[in-house]
Amino acid sequence: MELKDIRWRQRFDNFERSYVLLKEYLEIHAPSKIERAGGVQYFEICFELSWKMLKDYLEFQGLIVNSPREAIKQSFQNGIIQQGDIWLKALEDRNLTTHTYDETKASQLDDKIHGEYFQILKTLYEFFKEKR
Numbered sequence: 001m002e003l004k005d006i007r008w009r010q011r012f013d014n015f016e017r018s019y020v021l022l023k024e025y026l027e028i029h030a031p032s033k034i035e036r037a038g039g040v041q042y043f044e045i046c047f048e049l050s051w052k053m054l055k056d057y058l059e060f061q062g063l064i065v066n067s068p069r070e071a072i073k074q075s076f077q078n079g080i081i082q083q084g085d086i087w088l089k090a091l092e093d094r095n096l097t098t099h100t101y102d103e104t105k106a107s108q109l110d111d112k113i114h115g116e117y118f119q120i121l122k123t124l125y126e127f128f129k130e131k132r
Helices: 003-026 035-058 068-077 086-098 105-131
Strands: none
Touching: 003 068, 003 105, 035 068, 035 086, 035 105, 068 086, 086 105
């Protein structure tokens, strides 16, 4: 195996661990503020690892990727992900919550994680689980 092949596989292992934690969080009914803050953090970590895994995989495929937005767009163009618009919204939301914590924004993000963001991460997880 070449180094670039190994890199995306290692990134998948880290992504998988964060994905499992996010999935466990989503099973909590009526989370407390503390649990919701943790869920948002799990999402941030999982999302960060997802675009980096996409970047590593695209580079393994011979493409050059310089940013999260580019990783998402190229992954969409290459059929690795669907719903590129939701991925880009998730990137924007992740960027808004990474540096500050606001309970209202956290609650809104939590709704989006439950509604559509977890689903795109789940689809990505299944894609790479099969590749590995």
